[in-house]
Amino acid sequence: MRIDVVSIFPGYFDALELSLLGKARQRGLIEVHVHDLRDSAHDKHRSVDDTPAGGGAGMVMKPEPWGEALDGILGEAEPDADPLVIFPSPAGDVFTQTMARELADETHLVFGCGRYEGIDQRVFDEYASRGRVRLVSIGDYVLNGGEVAAIAMIEAIGRLVPGVVGNPESLVEESHEEDGLLEYPSFTKPANWRDRSVPEVLLSGNHAAIDAWRREQRIERTGRVRPELLSREMLGRPPGRHAAE
Numbered sequence: 727m728r729i730d731v732v733s734i735f736p737g738y739f740d741a742l743e744l745s746l747l748g749k750a751r752q753r754g755l756i757e758v759h760v761h762d763l764r765d766s767a768h769d770k771h772r773s774v775d776d777t778p779a780g781g782g783a784g785m786v787m788k789p790e791p792w793g794e795a796l797d798g799i800l801g802e803a804e805p806d807a808d809p810l811v812i813f814p815s816p817a818g819d820v821f822t823q824t825m826a827r828e829l830a831d832e833t834h835l836v837f838g839c840g841r842y843e844g845i846d847q848r849v850f851d852e853y854a855s856r857g858r859v860r861l862v863s864i865g866d867y868v869l870n871g872g873e874v875a876a877i878a879m880i881e882a883i884g885r886l887v888p889g890v891v892g893n894p895e896s897l898v899e900e901s902h903e904e905d906g907l908l909e910y911p912s913f914t915k916p917a918n919w920r921d922r923s924v925p926e927v928l929l930s931g932n933h934a935a936i937d938a939w940r941r942e943q944r945i946e947r948t949g950r951v952r953p954e955l956l957s958r959e960m961l962g963r964p965p966g967r968h969a970a971e
């Protein structure tokens with residue numbers, strides 16, 4: 727997978743050189759190219775924004791620098807890549823694990839990170855007329871720009887790219903994976919810490935009982951924290967992989 731990012735704060739994306747994604751980049755599983763939008767702004771002040779047409783507070787990002795930056799990226803794309811351009815936006819479709827799984831199958835993603843009061847609408851219209859464009863929100867709160875949203879999405883998508891996570895099994899039993907239930911509470915050694923014990927069942931070695939307990943915990947936690955995720959069908963489903971044995 728190739729990922730291009732356009733931003734006036736390219737330094738935000740140094741975070742993508744760390745940890746799992748950093749290793750995936752070193753192994754050539756994911757290519758990440760970060761572009762400074764100001765490199766596409768050629769006036770004396772390298773300005774990327776201007777006052778809003780129609781008046782109002784704040785500034786709007788000018789279309790010309792975006793046009794030059796995105797034309798450059800799309801012009802260099804592999805002939806059959808069909809890049810998907812994603813603009814993080816509070817007005818976008820809400821990002822979910824299902825969307826992350828879909829996007830993990832893409833060969834080329836381009837993230838356009840807007841700031842200020844947003845990007846001139848004609849940028850979205852221009853690229854939607856030439857290819858695939860999606861506006862995506864990571865939740866109902868206000869950020870100062872799209873960079874943090876892009877990093878969150880790139881992490882959620884990148885970890886699903888085949889080969890990035892060593893043990894693909896670890897991708898299954900997680901919150902919002904597999905059946906949409908939240909994950910069960912986790913414990914490790916010591917068995918007792920400050921008079922707080924690990925639940926006995928987890929030390930029993932009875933894997934069917936452990937799976938059943940973990941499923942009960944997932945259902946209880948989901949019903950308490952995110953009742954809207956709980957479906958009647960989930961309540962009837964059998965416990966985990968050991969149940970059949």
Ligand SMILES: Nc1ccccc1-c1cnco1
Pocket residue numbers: 814815816840841862863864865866867868869870871872873875
């Ligand atoms: N608030 C924002 C401002 C600028 C670009 C994206 C966002 C955003 C994305 N998801 C939630 O908010």
